[in-house]
Amino acid sequence: MAPENQASHPKEHWHKLRLLLRNPISLAGVALALVSLGNIFLFSLVGLIAERPSPYIGILAYMAAPVFLISGLLLIALGAWRERRKKAGEAPLYPRIDLNDPGQRSAVISFGAFVVMFVMLSGAGSYKAYEFTDSVQFCGQTCHTVMKPEFTAYQLSPHARVGCVECHVGSGATWYVKSKLSGTRQVFAAMFNTFPRPIPTPVHNLRPAQETCEECHWPKKFYGAQLKVFTHYGSDEKNTPRQIRMLIKTGGGDPATGAPSGIHWHMNISNEIDYVAADEKRQVISYIHVKDMQGQVTDYYAQDSTLTKDQIAKAPRHRMDCVDCHNRPTHIYIPPDQAVDQALLAHRLDVSLPYIKQQAVAALTGKYDTTEAAVQAIAHDIDGYYESKYPEVAKNKQLEIRNAIDEVQQIFRRTTFPEMRLNWQTHPNNLGHFYFNGCFRCHDGQHVSPEGKAVSKECNICHTLMGQEEGGVSMAAVPKLSFQHPVDLGDLTQVNCSDCHNGGVGP
Numbered sequence: 001m002a003p004e005n006q007a008s009h010p011k012e013h014w015h016k017l018r019l020l021l022r023n024p025i026s027l028a029g030v031a032l033a034l035v036s037l038g039n040i041f042l043f044s045l046v047g048l049i050a051e052r053p054s055p056y057i058g059i060l061a062y063m064a065a066p067v068f069l070i071s072g073l074l075l076i077a078l079g080a081w082r083e084r085r086k087k088a089g090e091a092p093l094y095p096r097i098d099l100n101d102p103g104q105r106s107a108v109i110s111f112g113a114f115v116v117m118f119v120m121l122s123g124a125g126s127y128k129a130y131e132f133t134d135s136v137q138f139c140g141q142t143c144h145t146v147m148k149p150e151f152t153a154y155q156l157s158p159h160a161r162v163g164c165v166e167c168h169v170g171s172g173a174t175w176y177v178k179s180k181l182s183g184t185r186q187v188f189a190a191m192f193n194t195f196p197r198p199i200p201t202p203v204h205n206l207r208p209a210q211e212t213c214e215e216c217h218w219p220k221k222f223y224g225a226q227l228k229v230f231t232h233y234g235s236d237e238k239n240t241p242r243q244i245r246m247l248i249k250t251g252g253g254d255p256a257t258g259a260p261s262g263i264h265w266h267m268n269i270s271n272e273i274d275y276v277a278a279d280e281k282r283q284v285i286s287y288i289h290v291k292d293m294q295g296q297v298t299d300y301y302a303q304d305s306t307l308t309k310d311q312i313a314k315a316p317r318h319r320m321d322c323v324d325c326h327n328r329p330t331h332i333y334i335p336p337d338q339a340v341d342q343a344l345l346a347h348r349l350d351v352s353l354p355y356i357k358q359q360a361v362a363a364l365t366g367k368y369d370t371t372e373a374a375v376q377a378i379a380h381d382i383d384g385y386y387e388s389k390y391p392e393v394a395k396n397k398q399l400e401i402r403n404a405i406d407e408v409q410q411i412f413r414r415t416t417f418p419e420m421r422l423n424w425q426t427h428p429n430n431l432g433h434f435y436f437n438g439c440f441r442c443h444d445g446q447h448v449s450p451e452g453k454a455v456s457k458e459c460n461i462c463h464t465l466m467g468q469e470e471g472g473v474s475m476a477a478v479p480k481l482s483f484q485h486p487v488d489l490g491d492l493t494q495v496n497c498s499d500c501h502n503g504g505v506g507p
């Protein structure tokens with residue numbers, strides 16, 4: 001056989017290729033690629049089989065290993081290329097492809113098939129990677145310390161089964177890219193430990209609620225009112241229960257089923273509200289702009305505003321949407337006062353323990369540097385209290401006291417995160433007006449239009465009192481039910497509840 005015919009024999013061709021690859025760089029590349037491929041396979045398998053795979057499995061399988069695989073392939077090519085250059089004197093620098101030559105043809109076909117397979121597999125891989133970076137695991141569990149508060153609160157919330165991305169990203173490519181860009185920054189911040197503690201609120205690049213919340217909640221379909229029962233326990237020896245029953249006028253916003261009314265009157269459907277806030281957390285509102293269904297415009301200015309009209313005109317405006325009231329739909333950091341009330345109501349704390357409400361709240365609101373320190377202090381404080389003040393109770397109710405300590409420690413773990421410097425005060429809840437100013441940020445009677453109209457603080461525009469009891473005795477004033485404050489405060493529209501009820505130790 002003539003030499004050129006020999007070269008075209010497929011076997012000969014592979015031999016030449018092998019020679020090209022027989023260099024340290026390519027060999028290292030082959031090893032790297034094979035190991036990564038094996039890892040991708042293994043990790044994907046573990047991810048599929050394991051009941052609750054670790055979040056890191058996904059990072060390894062769909063992000064780290066593919067990077068190594070591609071690096072390996074690049075190394076193989078680099079080695080072969082250098083080898084060829086070394087032999088450049090003997091052979092031409094680039095291969096001459098002749099498809100009429102059966103050997104070369106089969107090599108080109110094999111190579112083509114490999115490329116197609118690789119592209120298809122990496123397509124599937126990228127989709128998996130995309131899916132993975134959108135998973136609750138990736139968002140909530142990968143950076144434990146950073147996301148622990150948000151993730152813990154989320155798991156206990158009504159939205160525990162709604163993925164992080166349903167609210168934080170929504171559908172569509174632009175928001176995906178936007179969120180991944182800011183996400184990448186966050187990953188670096190987490191790696192280099194430069195993230196803020198706590199992670200600040202509000203979230204500035206949150207997608208408008210129309211495209212997230214309203215994908216599931218259909219604002220036009222809300223109507224009517226809902227009965228809510230609020231149960232509190234006093235800070236006295238008997239932990240006196242106090243109950244308030246109220247019809248919350250949730251209302252709705254569909255002009256077809258009646259005039260938009262009630263609380264959900266604000267929802268963008270027929271009325272538009274924009275506002276300017278004087279602070280970062282949007283707790284101090286300087287200016288409100290309303291355009292109602294008829295197109296009538298009203299401007300309200302805060303009488304005690306720290307901003308001048310000029311500054312207000314230049315300041316960025318926020319269009320009010322669901323998140324201005326429901327800013328804690330899922331990351332709900334319940335104030336100690338409320339958490340202890342809930343535990344007493346659910347009999348997880350024994351109401352017969354004297355002053356347990358007061359002691360539990362006091363223990364929860366202490367200043368602690370770590371969760372561990374807090375958990376120990378809670379046990380020490382509550383035990384110590386009963387031993388010194390109620391030695392009889394300490395002897396007879398050992399089990400109840402033990403359980404109370406357990407429960408208070410649990411509450412702390414669920415609601416307060418010293419490592420991230422986060423508690424209920426750093427992330428106010430704007431729904432209502434009891435522990436935080438919430439609705440009273442605007443509904444304080446102090447936001448007045450040039451015509452003299454004020455945003456109302458009348459106690460019955462948002463709810464109707466249905467009953468009020470203290471220690472089982474009715475105390476709401478009849479015939480026209482109005483809320484009776486346990487301590488006489490005079491005209492309630494002149495006070496801000498959250499000035500005294502701050503969620504911590506009782507007023």
Ligand code: HEC
Binds near residue numbers: 136150151327
């Ligand atoms: C039901 C919708 C919803 C879901 C589901 C959700 N979030 Fe949020 N998240 C919000 C809203 C609303 C805010 C507050 C926005 C604001 O005040 O501007 C927020 C705020 C945050 C913040 C900023 C700090 C804070 O507490 O305000 C982080 C971090 C965060 N979310 C992470 C997550 C993670 C991680 C998940 C999944 C485990 C998740 N979120 C799931 C709606 C959601």
Ligand code: HEC
Binds near residue numbers: 162
């Ligand atoms: C993927 C769907 C989905 C998205 C997106 C979503 N929710 Fe929900 N939401 C639900 C479901 C389901 C429930 C009912 C949970 C239950 O009753 O157990 C719920 C419950 C609620 C409740 C009642 C909570 C309670 O205490 O009973 C409020 C308020 C709420 N969502 C507000 C919001 C807001 C605000 C957003 C946007 C930031 C939002 N939701 C986004 C599905 C969603």
Ligand code: HEC
Binds near residue numbers: 214217321323324325
């Ligand atoms: C002006 C503040 C405000 C705005 C804006 C607002 N809500 Fe509400 N929403 C409330 C209040 C207050 C309640 C009653 C909650 C309570 O007392 O627990 C409520 C109740 C709800 C509930 C529970 C209703 C039920 O009958 O169980 C859902 C779901 C809800 N809102 C979703 C939304 C969505 C989605 C948007 C945006 C389109 C929105 N809300 C806008 C204040 C608001």
Ligand code: HEC
Binds near residue numbers: 430455
């Ligand atoms: C950003 C400012 C702002 C916040 C925050 C706010 N509101 Fe309003 N609200 C307004 C304005 C402005 C009006 C319209 C007043 C007018 O022009 O009559 C209004 C009107 C209302 C009305 C009367 C609707 C009707 O039938 O006429 C209700 C009820 C209401 N708000 C409930 C609430 C509740 C509950 C909250 C807290 C969860 C809240 N608002 C928070 C600005 C606000």
Ligand code: HEC
Binds near residue numbers: 228231431433461492
């Ligand atoms: C702008 C609307 C609005 C106005 C005005 C308003 N409230 Fe409320 N109030 C609410 C909402 C919304 C809730 C329910 C919050 C929740 O579900 O946690 C609430 C809850 C309450 C509660 C129960 C709080 C708790 O946690 O036990 C009391 C008591 C109360 N309001 C009294 C008053 C009194 C007194 C006034 C008059 C000074 C008043 N409210 C004015 C919206 C309003």
Ligand code: HEC
Binds near residue numbers: 235487506
């Ligand atoms: C000047 C301080 C102050 C202000 C302002 C104030 N309260 Fe109170 N509030 C108290 C005191 C003191 C108690 C009694 C606490 C106790 O006995 O444990 C109390 C008790 C209550 C209770 C019984 C539940 C509990 O925690 O003991 C409710 C409900 C309540 N207040 C609602 C309101 C509402 C609604 C507002 C706003 C309209 C308001 N308060 C404003 C001081 C205040």
